[in-house]
Amino acid sequence: MVIEALIAKHGYSPSLREIKDRLNLKSVCAVQSRVGGLIEAGACTAIPGQARTLRVVIPSAAFVKADRSYGDRVQRYQQQGVAV
Numbered sequence: 001m002v003i004e005a006l007i008a009k010h011g012y013s014p015s016l017r018e019i020k021d022r023l024n025l026k027s028v029c030a031v032q033s034r035v036g037g038l039i040e041a042g043a044c045t046a047i048p049g050q051a052r053t054l055r056v057v058i059p060s061a062a063f064v065k066a067d068r069s070y071g072d073r074v075q076r077y078q079q080q081g082v083a084v
Contacts, residue, residue, distance in 0.1 A: 003035075003044065004056050013052040 002022050006014035014022075016031045025031060035054065038044040047053040 001056065001059075003038075003054060004059065007056070013054040015052060 002019055003014060006018060006022065016028045016035065019035070020026075020028050020031045023031070035044065035046070039046060043056065043058045045053075045055050045057055
């Protein structure tokens with residue numbers, strides 16, 4: 001997961017813009033949508049209205065196994081070269 005990699009590299013949570021750049025997306029809105037899905041699914045947490053509070057609760061490999069429907073989408077993104 002890109003979020004895990006950026007936290008490991010820098011030691012703090014990435015901004016939505018950093019995630020956007022890493023995923024080669026065109027808008028921060030696209031990142032917000034994907035991060036929102038991860039939060040709703042319980043894979044990540046964040047404090048609303050505060051920057052750099054995104055935390056991974058369930059590592060990406062375990063999350064893909066635990067939630068098949070969302071995990072299938074994550075695998076499709078990864079196969080297309082887009083890490084979620």
